[in-house]
Amino acid sequence: MTETLTTPASENSRGKSLLALIPGLLLLFVVGYAGKFIEQSISRYGKTHHLVLPNIEYVLWAILIGLLIANTVGVPQLFRPGVATYEFWLKVGIIFMGARFLIGDILRLSGISLILVLIELALALTFMTWLGRRFNLKPKLISLLAVGASVCGVSAIIATQGAIDADEEDSSVAIAAILLLGAISLLFFPLIGHALHMSDHAYGLWTGLAVDNTAEATAAGALYSDAAGKYAVLAKTCRNALIGFVVLGYAIYWASKGEATVVTNKAAFLWLKFPKFILGFLLLSVLASLAVFNKPQIVALGNLSRWAFLLTFAGVGLRTNFRELGKQGLRPFVVGAVGEIVIAGITLALVLLADHHFHL
């Protein structure tokens, strides 16, 4: 979560680069809204014909339409800058979601989430490192896969790549593995959740713990229910908040081997790697808890959050090209897949245990 917008010196080219976003933004909206339209149409058809049809959330339709476009005709160059803004809309959606949480709830839920996150972190880092060594992957690729699977997906991998001076190739292999597995998890997580009759809270917590990339974790939660999406975001945000500590740990490890730059100011390093949008999420939650907004205003902020997520989910499908991801080789993908399945199983057991004891 360390991307920066680089702005050219002249106002003219800044205006042009903003204009270049418009086609892709329109595509995100059209794909996302088509998903919403399909969901509403199916629901309306069921009601008028007195049929009980399964309620498939617009999230799945939007992602499927995006996947269909990306993997058949492809996304033309004209649309790519705007489509790439999906991560910005993800952050906007999460920040607005802060208004739907009282700060007391965040502290209480984060407490449980944080304990589970710390257990997940330790397990994922240890297991992925062990597995990567068994498959004779390159040591820095193992570090990138371990960070991607334990903390925060793509952002964590990019942050770690810079901190441990890893090859760009290793980084793109690790990112491809995490994204491919994230896309697959969108299919299986809701099915498992429904099969086990999990509550919204337990399911959301599980997806937040087990799905690695923030966009996919949010989508996997929202596929189950609106409430599950909220809990998934909260648990995933707890994981994201720890990104700096894990990256710092790896930076120190590789620097001790003389294969990365030594970190001199650790506090500045932690702040640099901290995903700042979490502060926006907390700010809106504090304002909502202080009753700065009335009920209709909270509803309006919730609407903005949902519209921003609609753009995000369309982007998740549009940027996933299976052929490109598959080019990165089988071994890292196998390590990622085995690791993810084991981590998903362990986190599921942890969440079910926590649900049994603490009634989540």
Added chain:
Amino acid sequence: MPAKRQFLSLDTWAILLCCLLAALIRAGLIKTIPW
């Protein structure tokens, strides 16, 4: 070629946009499209 200047991070832009829209909603100046 002059060096490109690093402007605000994506996170900061997101926070600023959200604060602006929240302030406009709070002031009753804009309404949102119902979900």
